[in-house]
Amino acid sequence: MHGTVTLLGKFLSSNDEFGHLRLRVLAEFLVLHSQAVCLLEEVGNQLIAFIRRLSHPNTAFPMAYYGNDMRNVRFLSVVVLLLAAVPASSAQAVVEWELKEDSTSLGLTGVSPHVERTGNVDRLWYPGGLSGTAVADCSDAGSCTSVPVSGRLGSDFTAITLPDGTRRAYFVEITPGAPTKSVASAPCTSSACTAVGTSTVANPELTVSQNTKAWGVPDAVVTPDGRIRLYVVESPVEGNCTEKLASYISSDGITFTKEPGWRLENGIAVDPEILRAKNGDWLIVLADGPGCGDRVQRLYTSTSLDGLVWSAPQRLSGSGSDLRRLDPTGYEVSPNVYRVYYATATPGVLGDVTYTIKRGTIRIRDTSNGGDVGITSKPSGKNSTVKKASKKMTTCVKGKVVRRVSGAKCPKGFKKK
Numbered sequence: 466m467h468g469t470v471t472l473l474g475k476f477l478s479s480n481d482e483f484g485h486l487r488l489r490v491l492a493e494f495l496v497l498h499s500q501a502v503c504l505l506e507e508v509g510n511q512l513i514a515f516i517r518r519l520s521h522p523n524t525a526f527p528m529a530y531y532g533n534d535m536r537n538v539r540f541l542s543v544v545v546l547l548l549a550a551v552p553a554s555s556a557q558a559v560v561e562w563e564l565k566e567d568s569t570s571l572g573l574t575g576v577s578p579h580v581e582r583t584g585n586v587d588r589l590w591y592p593g594g595l596s597g598t599a600v601a602d603c604s605d606a607g608s609c610t611s612v613p614v615s616g617r618l619g620s621d622f623t624a625i626t627l628p629d630g631t632r633r634a635y636f637v638e639i640t641p642g643a644p645t646k647s648v649a650s651a652p653c654t655s656s657a658c659t660a661v662g663t664s665t666v667a668n669p670e671l672t673v674s675q676n677t678k679a680w681g682v683p684d685a686v687v688t689p690d691g692r693i694r695l696y697v698v699e700s701p702v703e704g705n706c707t708e709k710l711a712s713y714i715s716s717d718g719i720t721f722t723k724e725p726g727w728r729l730e731n732g733i734a735v736d737p738e739i740l741r742a743k744n745g746d747w748l749i750v751l752a753d754g755p756g757c758g759d760r761v762q763r764l765y766t767s768t769s770l771d772g773l774v775w776s777a778p779q780r781l782s783g784s785g786s787d788l789r790r791l792d793p794t795g796y797e798v799s800p801n802v803y804r805v806y807y808a809t810a811t812p813g814v815l816g817d818v819t820y821t822i823k824r825g826t827i828r829i830r831d832t833s834n835g836g837d838v839g840i841t842s843k844p845s846g847k848n849s850t851v852k853k854a855s856k857k858m859t860t861c862v863k864g865k866v867v868r869r870v871s872g873a874k875c876p877k878g879f880k881k882k
Contacts, residue, residue: 590618600659627693633653634658650719724773790809805825862879
């Protein structure tokens with residue numbers, strides 16, 4: 466890093482007419498890099514403001530003024546370089562998430578559920594046997610009531626509301642008599658999305674043989690810039706723990722283009738569900754493949770700045786080896802608290818397996834209390850069962866690990882930041 470700083474110092478010290486352009490390029494780069502270091506981002510933005518004012522084509526400065534301002538900019542550049550010399554990892558927070566499983570029995574079986582909050586109930590799409598995807602409304606108490614469906618809904622069903630307010634469903638479709646299956650989409654005929662119109666294959670690459678395993682399970686999300694991204698599990702090489710997560714992008718939610726590379730690999734790339742998709746702040750929950758590790762599927766979380774490059778998945782505390790847990794779906798009920806539904810099965814059972822749909826809560830773990838994030842009171846609304854996080858939070862540091870805990874006390878071995 467010392468050599469880099471020396472070279473950049475020489476880069477900045479040149480006094481020719483292109484000095485401000487070099488500074489501008491440097492500052493733009495530093496702002497991009499500084500997403501991991503908030504202070505660096507702030508200083509970089511100030512540097513850009515200086516340079517843009519100096520380099521504006523319609524602005525004429527007296528040479529004395531230009532020289533003084535350039536000295537200010539170079540001083541600020543030194544600050545930026547010193548901050549850049551600090552390893553970014555020291556400023557990256559490692560957030561631990563946990564799963565708290567409800568004891569409630571929903572009475573539903575199957576895999577690949579999809580949930581949306583509808584009024585005072587959770588509407589759940591899930592496999593209904595030979596009739597295709599079924600729909601049920603589940604109360605906060607865990608009582609589920611069947612909802613009529615018109616026509617046949619595809620498997621691995623999910624639905625979103627497009628930027629124009631219309632609803633569209635995404636699913637795996639098997640054409641009767643054809644040897645293939647496809648990831649397709651169709652307009653919902655109503656906001657309830659219990660019936661769909663004519664389907665369209667999302668991309669020619671998303672049609673494979675019916676014999677292809679560990680494939681599909683699409684999840685669609687509206688990106689911060691208003692486009693539609695479709696995440697799909699693919700297995701370009703057959704084997705254990707070889708699943709990869711691909712993504713496809715679209716401006717209309719109908720015709721998709723595959724994005725280069727893989728979003729996640731090495732088996733921990735199955736059953737994706739985007740829980741949060743904000744500018745610079747993405748959160749996904751997913752599972753590992755059935756052939757990974759001890760072959761007991763578990764749930765994981767990962768974060769991203771843009772929905773393309775994801776952090777190494779971290780296994781959820783509470784997703785242990787007592788059950789196979791997969792196919793998560795969920796929604797945010799309060800900041801950093803998500804209600805989730807997922808499929809479970811007894812580990813080690815061979816042959817036909819019955820999957821039971823369970824419900825739980827994913828939230829940031831408070832290790833100072835051995836779990837249970839600082840939850841103190843219920844939010845307003847008589848139908849709400851989710852509690853609010855404590856307003857008093859403390860940042861604790863141990864080496865490169867940063868934790869946010871409720872209350873004023875840090876876990877053993879951690880110090881207040």
